[in-house]
Amino acid sequence: MRQAECQRPAAEFAVLIVDDSILEKTHTDLSALICTHWDHRMGRFVKGLNFVSLRYQAGELSLPIAVELIEKTEAVVDPKTQKTSAKSKFTKNEYLRAMLRVAQQQVRYRYLLADSWYASAENLNTVLELGHDFVLALASSRAVALRDKGRKNGQFQALDTLLFPDEQPLRVWLRSVQPAVLVARQVFLNKDGSQGVL
Template identity: 65%
Template sequence: MSVPIGVELVRKTVPVYHPKTHLTTYQSPTTKNEYLQQLLRVAQQQVAYRYLLADSWYASAENMHLVRALGHHFVFALESSRTVALSAQARAAGQFQAVQTLVFPDTQPLRVYLRSVREEVLVSRQVFTNQDGSQGILYLVSSDTDLNQAQLTAIYQRRWKVEEYHKSLKQNASMSNCCYALPGWRA
């Protein structure tokens, strides 16, 4: 079941002057990651969930640590430039490489170490063919190292329900004309 449990309307009240363009834009005094962390702490008391699903915007080490500290697992999209170590020894030696350079055997996830995350994580690669024939690659990272590729994919696909919710808010309630909703995550 997919049920949105929180939406934060972002109020952009802090003026930021850009000297090159001589324009002033506005930003929120609270970052999207800070909103997510606040929501997770509140949800911890009210919602039972096993996985937090989010796009790469939220795949910070700080968010990963918080999810694990709260007793849950995460499945996040991961930027291709994110670096990993292939073993605990490589991590200790500072031997990191970009996720996009990894070789994934038989489309199976790899157990790796992210630079700022204590625990071993699972990283997978999914290759998609777009409507125009081009290929896209999605990298996923999970704290649940017992998952296989099919399970990881199935879990992450559930995140798209949130995207449908946001699309509906923007189209049916004209939310995009007045403010911005916190990008998708689901419990």
């Protein structure tokens, strides 16, 4: 990989892409690794192996560089139902931050790419502290301030209330993330004909 990095043109840059996936295992016995996980794509719990992966992408070169299996070993009792369930000792976001710290010593990259699940202030601050930038989806309800002074005074509003002039990005301030960030809005047509906004 180091050899491939050295051969890249100076203008070309690499990214790290984080994602979590579930490999369904409907006919496998339950264990700490093979258990139920919420699948947001399907809108229900599925039985399988859940993992967080980090992929290095530079031009046509694409390599997985880290993977963490989600192992649910901690017993949790729901106070309302008194039912016991299992959870992982670490969150997916904690796994991401650990993988980023290791990747920092292994590869050079410019951006972290991720979906809104990984857009917490703690993750964004970690990326910035490591000297990189990020391109992430944000939830439409994410609170932002239009000015740094507004952030300091607690003047926040939801992203979906902002007007984006001529589809240009807006410079906004997130709660607990020091520098301003650029937010762009993309409107697209879903397969079912409905309109989506990212």
